[in-house]
Amino acid sequence: MAVTVVTGAVKTKRGATLGYLLPALLLIALFFIVPVLMLLMRSVLEPEVGLQNYKALLGSTTYLRVFLNTFLVAGVVTLVSIVVGYPVAWLLAIMPQKWSRIVLAIIILSMWTNLLARTYAWMVLLQRTGVINKTLMGLGLIDTPLALVNNLVGVTIGMTYIMLPFVILPLMGVIRTIDPAILRAAALCGAGKMQCFLRVLLPLSLPGIAAGALMVFVMSLGYFVTPALLGGTSNMMLAELVAQFVQSLVNWGMGGAAALVLLVVTLALYAVQLRYFNPARGT
Amino acid sequence: MLLDFDKLGGVRTLLIALVALVCLFLILPIVFIAALSFGSSQWLIFPPPSWTFKWYQDLFADPRWLYSALTSLKIAAIVTVLSVVIGFLAALGLDRGRFAGRDLLRALFLTPMILPVVVLAVALYALFLKLGLAGTTIAFVIAHLLIALPFSIISIGNALEGFDRSIEDAAILCGANPWEARLRVTVPAISHGIFGAAVFSFLASWDEVVLAIFMASPTLQTLPVKIWTTLRQDLTPVIAAASTLLIAFTILLMIVAALFRKGRKA
Amino acid sequence: MTQPFLSINGIRKNYGNVTAVKNVSMDIAQGEFMTFLGPSGSGKSTTLYILAGFQDPSGGDILLNGQSLLSTPSHKRNIGMVFQRYTLFPHLTVGENVAFPLRIRRRPQAEIAERVKAALKLVRLEGFEDRMPALMSGGQQQRVALARALVYNPPVLLMDEPLSALDKKLREEIQFEIRRIHQETGVTILYVTHDQEEALRLSDRIAVFSQGEIDQIGTGPELYSNPATRFVAGFIGDSNFLDATVVTSNAGKAKLALGDGAVVEGVPLHGPSAASSRASLMLRPERLSLSRVSVPSGIAVTVRDITFLGNNVEVSTATPAGVDLAVRLPFGHEAISSLARGEQAWLTFDTASAHAFA
Numbered sequence: 001m002a003v004t005v006v007t008g009a010v011k012t013k014r015g016a017t018l019g020y021l022l023p024a025l026l027l028i029a030l031f032f033i034v035p036v037l038m039l040l041m042r043s044v045l046e047p048e049v050g051l052q053n054y055k056a057l058l059g060s061t062t063y064l065r066v067f068l069n070t071f072l073v074a075g076v077v078t079l080v081s082i083v084v085g086y087p088v089a090w091l092l093a094i095m096p097q098k099w100s101r102i103v104l105a106i107i108i109l110s111m112w113t114n115l116l117a118r119t120y121a122w123m124v125l126l127q128r129t130g131v132i133n134k135t136l137m138g139l140g141l142i143d144t145p146l147a148l149v150n151n152l153v154g155v156t157i158g159m160t161y162i163m164l165p166f167v168i169l170p171l172m173g174v175i176r177t178i179d180p181a182i183l184r185a186a187a188l189c190g191a192g193k194m195q196c197f198l199r200v201l202l203p204l205s206l207p208g209i210a211a212g213a214l215m216v217f218v219m220s221l222g223y224f225v226t227p228a229l230l231g232g233t234s235n236m237m238l239a240e241l242v243a244q245f246v247q248s249l250v251n252w253g254m255g256g257a258a259a260l261v262l263l264v265v266t267l268a269l270y271a272v273q274l275r276y277f278n279p280a281r282g283t
Numbered sequence: 284m285l286l287d288f289d290k291l292g293g294v295r296t297l298l299i300a301l302v303a304l305v306c307l308f309l310i311l312p313i314v315f316i317a318a319l320s321f322g323s324s325q326w327l328i329f330p331p332p333s334w335t336f337k338w339y340q341d342l343f344a345d346p347r348w349l350y351s352a353l354t355s356l357k358i359a360a361i362v363t364v365l366s367v368v369i370g371f372l373a374a375l376g377l378d379r380g381r382f383a384g385r386d387l388l389r390a391l392f393l394t395p396m397i398l399p400v401v402v403l404a405v406a407l408y409a410l411f412l413k414l415g416l417a418g419t420t421i422a423f424v425i426a427h428l429l430i431a432l433p434f435s436i437i438s439i440g441n442a443l444e445g446f447d448r449s450i451e452d453a454a455i456l457c458g459a460n461p462w463e464a465r466l467r468v469t470v471p472a473i474s475h476g477i478f479g480a481a482v483f484s485f486l487a488s489w490d491e492v493v494l495a496i497f498m499a500s501p502t503l504q505t506l507p508v509k510i511w512t513t514l515r516q517d518l519t520p521v522i523a524a525a526s527t528l529l530i531a532f533t534i535l536l537m538i539v540a541a542l543f544r545k546g547r548k549a
Numbered sequence: 550m551t552q553p554f555l556s557i558n559g560i561r562k563n564y565g566n567v568t569a570v571k572n573v574s575m576d577i578a579q580g581e582f583m584t585f586l587g588p589s590g591s592g593k594s595t596t597l598y599i600l601a602g603f604q605d606p607s608g609g610d611i612l613l614n615g616q617s618l619l620s621t622p623s624h625k626r627n628i629g630m631v632f633q634r635y636t637l638f639p640h641l642t643v644g645e646n647v648a649f650p651l652r653i654r655r656r657p658q659a660e661i662a663e664r665v666k667a668a669l670k671l672v673r674l675e676g677f678e679d680r681m682p683a684l685m686s687g688g689q690q691q692r693v694a695l696a697r698a699l700v701y702n703p704p705v706l707l708m709d710e711p712l713s714a715l716d717k718k719l720r721e722e723i724q725f726e727i728r729r730i731h732q733e734t735g736v737t738i739l740y741v742t743h744d745q746e747e748a749l750r751l752s753d754r755i756a757v758f759s760q761g762e763i764d765q766i767g768t769g770p771e772l773y774s775n776p777a778t779r780f781v782a783g784f785i786g787d788s789n790f791l792d793a794t795v796v797t798s799n800a801g802k803a804k805l806a807l808g809d810g811a812v813v814e815g816v817p818l819h820g821p822s823a824a825s826s827r828a829s830l831m832l833r834p835e836r837l838s839l840s841r842v843s844v845p846s847g848i849a850v851t852v853r854d855i856t857f858l859g860n861n862v863e864v865s866t867a868t869p870a871g872v873d874l875a876v877r878l879p880f881g882h883e884a885i886s887s888l889a890r891g892e893q894a895w896l897t898f899d900t901a902s903a904h905a906f907a
Contacts, residue, residue, distance in 0.1 A: 017376045017379055017380035017381075017382070018376070018380070018382075019376075020372040020373065020375050020376030020379075020380075021372070021373055021376035021377070021380070021388070023368075023369045023372060023373070024369050024370070024372065024373035024376075024392055024432060024436070025373075025388075027369065027425075027428065027429065027432065028391060028392060028394075028395070028429075031407065031410070031425050031426075031429060032394070032395055032403065032429055034410070035403075035406035035407050035409060035410040036402065036403070036406045038406065038409060038410065039402070039405060039406040039409055042409070084301075084305060087297075087298050087301050087302075088298075088301065088302050088305050090298065091295075091298040091299065091301075091302050092302070093286070094286050094287070094288045094291075095288055096288065103302060103306060105537070106306050106309050106310050107309060108537065109309075109310070109313065109530075109533065109534065109537065110309040110310065110313065112486065112533045112536070112537065113313055113529070113530050113533050114490050114507070114510075114526065114529040114530070114533070115490055115492055115507075116492060116507055116510045116511060116514065116526070117313075117316060117510075117525075117526030117529050117530060118312060118313070120316065120510070120514060120518070120522055120523070120526055121312035121313065121315055121316045121526070122312060123514075123518060124315070124316070124319065124327050124518060124523075125312060125315065127518070129326065129328070130327075130329075131315070131329045134329075161308070161309070161312070164305070164308075164309065165309075175286070178286060180286035180287055183284055183285045183286045183287070184284055184287070187284045193284075193285065193292070193294060196284065196285050197285060200285075201285050201286070218397060219397075221399065222398070222399020222400065222401060222402070223399075224399075224400065224401045224492075224493050225492050225493060225511075229514060229515075239399055239401040242401050242402065242405055243401055243404075243405065246405045246408065246409075247497075252409065255405055259401075259402045259405060259406070262399050262401075262402055263398070263399070263402055266397070266398060266399055267398075270394075270397055274390060447634055447636065449632045449633070449634055449636045450636045450637070450638060450639070452601075452603060452623075452630075452632070452636070453630065453632060453636040453638075453694070453697075454638065454649070455623045455624045456601060456623055456624070456626070456628060456629065456630045456698075457624075457649050457650035457653060457697065457698075457701075458624050458625075458627070458650050458653040458654055458701070459624055459649075459653050460622070460624045461624070463624075463653065464624070467649075468638050471638075471640040471641075472638065472639050472640055474640070
C-alpha cells in the first residue's frame with residue numbers, strides 16, 4: 001500500500017509568514033527598487049523632460065561603439081567559457097574523487113580570490129614587459145611585444161578567467177545527473193564515440209549549457225571592474241559608460257539612460273532564464 | 284561509455300590534458316602574484332632578481348592600508364550578521380508561506396545578485412547623496428547587505444528545504460514554543476546553511492569593489508577601494524603583497540569551511 | 550453518566566471548498582488504544598493533527614477531562630507524538646533528544662537524568678544515551694522518538710503511521726514493542742495507520758475512516774464479523790462482493806436473489822431495505838465452502854486458478870457472469886485435492902456469516 005506523505009502539517013498563519021518577509025522586503029523596496037526607479041526617472045527628466053538622453057545615446061557612433069564592444073566581449077567570453085568549460089566539467093563529473101577534489105579546490109580558490117587581486121595579476125602578466133610577452137619572445141614566436149592589455153583582448157582574457165568557474169561548476173552538476181547507463185546503451189546500439197557525443201551526451205547536457213551560457217553572458221554585459229582595469233579608455237564597455245556619466249561627467253540623465261539600457265537587456269535575459277531554465281523547476 | 288572514466292579511451296588523454304591546462308590557467312596568476320610580492324623588482328620583472336620583504340614592510344608602514352582593512356572587516360562583520368538574520372527570516376517566510384506570488388518574491392529577492400552592480404551602485408549613490416548618507420558606514424552596510432542577502436536566502440533556503448519540518452513540529456509537541464523550537468532545533472539542524480550564508484555574506488561584502496567605489500569617501504575606504512585607487516595610479520608591488528595576504532585569507536577560509544563540513548559528517 | 554476521558558465532538562475541517570473531515574465524533578477511555586484506520590485522504594491524519602493542534606478545526610470541539618483543548622497552543626497541550634518520519638533532533642544525542650521535553654519544562658538535572666534513563670529502558674535502548682541519531686537504524690530511531698514522546702508522561706500519545714518507513718519484519722517487531730509499552734505505561738494511544746493488519750494487531754478499538762467520516766468504530770472482531778458498511782467490509786479482512794437484489798427484508802435479515810437465479814435467505818442487511826432494491830452481498834473467502842458436485846443452493850463457478858499460500862490455499866473462481874470469487878481453504882482440504890483449472894464447482898456459505906449492503 002502506498003505510504004501517505006503529508007506535508008505542511010503545521011498551520012502557518014499568513015500574517016506571521018509575511019512578518020518574516022518584511023525586513024527583506026523593506027530593504028529591497030527602499031534601497032533597491034526606489035533608487036533604481038529614481039535613477040531611471042532622471043533619464044527622462046534631466047536636464048529637461050523628454051527622450052533627448054536616449055536619442056543622444058542611441059544616435060551617436062561613439063556610444064554605439066560602446067554597445068558593440070559590450071556585446072562582442074560578452075559573446076566571445078561566453079563562447080570561450082563554454083567551449084573550454086564543457087570538457088573540463090565533463091571530466092570533472094566522472095574522474096576519480098581524489099583527483100576531482102584537487103581540481104575543484106583550484107577552481108574554488110580562483111573563484112574566491114579577491115577580484116582585484118586576480119585582475120591585478122592579469123594586468124602584470126599581460127603588460128608589454130610581462131611574463132607572457134617575455135616568454136613568447138624568448139621562444140622566438142614573436143619579435144615585438146603584443147598589445148595584450150588596455151584593449152579588448154585583455155578584457156576578454158581577464159573576464160574569461162573570471163567566468164570559467166561559473167560555467168564549470170553548474171555544468172558539472174548537470175553532467176553528473178546524466179545516467180552513464182544511457183551512454184553505455186548508446187554504445188551497444190552501435191553508436192561510435194563521436195555519434196554518442198553528438199547525439200546523446202551533448203543534447204542531454206544542452207539545458208545546462210544554455211543556462212550557463214545565459215548566466216555568463218548576462219554577468220559579462222554588466223561587468224565593470226575588469227573592463228575598467230584591463231581595457232583601454234578608448235574601448236569602453238557599457239558598465240563603464242554608466243559610471244563615467246555619473247562620476248566624471250555628473251550627467252545623471254545620460255547615466256540613467258545608459259543604466260536603463262543595461263537593465264532592460266539584463267532583465268530580459270533573466271526572464272528568459274527564469275522561464276526556461278529555472279533551477280527550482282529543474283532543468 | 285562517454286561517462287565511464289575507465290572506458291573513455293583516447294578521449295580521456297585529451298580531456299586530462301585540457302583540464303591540466305585549465306588548472307594551470309586558473310592557478311598560475313595566483314601563484315605568480317604571491318611570488319612577485321616577495322620579488323625585489325619595482326617593475327615586477329619575473330623571475331625577480333632577488334627576494335625581499337620590502338613590499339610587506341611598505342604595506343604595514345602605511346596606516347591607510349591597515350585602516351581600510353579594519354573598515355572592510357567592520358562593515359563585513361555587520362553585513363554578515365544582518366544578512367544571516369534577515370536572510371533566515373526571509374527564507375523561513377518563503378519556505379513556510381503558502382501564498383500567491385511566492386516564486387515571484389523569491390526572484391525579486393535574488394535580483395540584486397544578477398543585476399549589473401554598477402546600476403545598483405549609481406542608483407544608491409544618487410539616493411545617499413540626497414539623504415546625506417554618502418560616504419558613511421551606514422551607506423556601505425546597506426549597499427553591501429543588498430548583494431549579500433541573496434546568498435543568505437539561497438543558502439538558508441536550500442538548507443530549510445532539506446530539513447524535515449516534522450522535526451520542528453516534534454519539538455513543539457515536546458513543549459517548546461514555536462520560536463524556542465526554531466532556535467533550539469531548526470537552527471542547529473540547518474547550521475550548515477547558516478554557516479554557508481555567513482561565509483558568502485562576509486565574502487560578498489569583503490570583496491565588493493563596485494558598490495564600495497561609489498560609497499567611499501576620502502576618509503572612509505574599504506580595502507578593495509584602497510587597492511582600486513592605488514591600481515589606477517600604478518602597478519606597485521605593494522598591491523602584490525596586499526593581494527597575497529588576501530589570497531592567504533581566502534585559503535584560510537576554505538580550510539575552515541572544509542573542516543566545518545568534515546565536522547558535520549563525523 | 551461519567552465524563553469521558555477524551556472526547557472528540559463533531560470535528561470538521563474545510564480547506565477552501567474541499568472538506569477533509571466532515572463530522573468526526575468519538576469518546577476514548579483512559580488507557581485505551583484507539584486506531585484511526587483508513588486510506589490516504591480519508592481524514593484520519595487531519596483529525597490527528599487537529600488533536601495535536603497543528604491545524605485548527607473549522608467546527609467542533611475536543612475535550613480532555615472535560616476541558617476544551619482547542620484554545621491551547623500545541624506546545625502547551627502536553628501531548629506526546631511519534632511521527633511518520635524519524636523526527637529526532639539531528640544535532641542532539643539520543644540522551645539529549647529524550648531529555649529535550651524535560652529541559653523545556655525546566656526540570657531539575659537529577660530528575661531529568663533519572664527519567665531519561667527510565668524512558669530509554671522502557672524502549673530497550675539502555676546505554677544508547679551518547680549515540681547520535683544518524684548512526685542508528687530506523688527502528689532504533691523510532692524507539693528513541695517513542696521514548697522522547699513518553700518521557701514527560703503525557704496523558705495522550707499520538708502516533709502518525711510511525712512504522713510506515715520500516716520494512717515488514719522490523720514493523721512487526723516494533724508493533725510488539727508498542728503493545729508492551731502500552732500495557733506497561735497505561736498511556737492512552739491514538740494511532741493512525743492505513744494498514745488493517747497493523748490496526749487489528751495493536752488496537753483495543755478501531756475507527757474506520759472513509760472520505761472524511763467515520764464509517765464504524767469497534768473492536769477488531771466486531772468490525773470483521775459485523776461490518777456496518779461495504780467500505781468497512783472491504784477494508785477489514787478480505788472479501789468478495791456479488792451483486793444481488795433484495796426480495797424481502799425483515800428485522801435486518803434479507804432474502805436476496807443472486808444474478809444466476811439462486812436465492813439466499815436470512816442474510817444480515819445493512820442500509821435501507823426496500824424490496825427489489827440493489828444490494829451487494831459480501832462473502833469472506835475463508836467462510837466459503839467448495840463442492841465439486843452440484844449443490845442446489847450453491848453458486849455455480851468455474852475454477853480459474855489455485856494458489857498455494859502456506860497454511861492456506863486460495864482458489865480463484867468465476868461465476869458464469871464473470872464475477873471473481875476467491876475461496877480460501879486449509880492446505881490439504883479434501884475438496885481441493887487434484888482440483889484442476891477449468892473444473893466446475895459450487896460454492897456454499899452460512900448465510901449468517903454473509904452480509905448484504907444496500
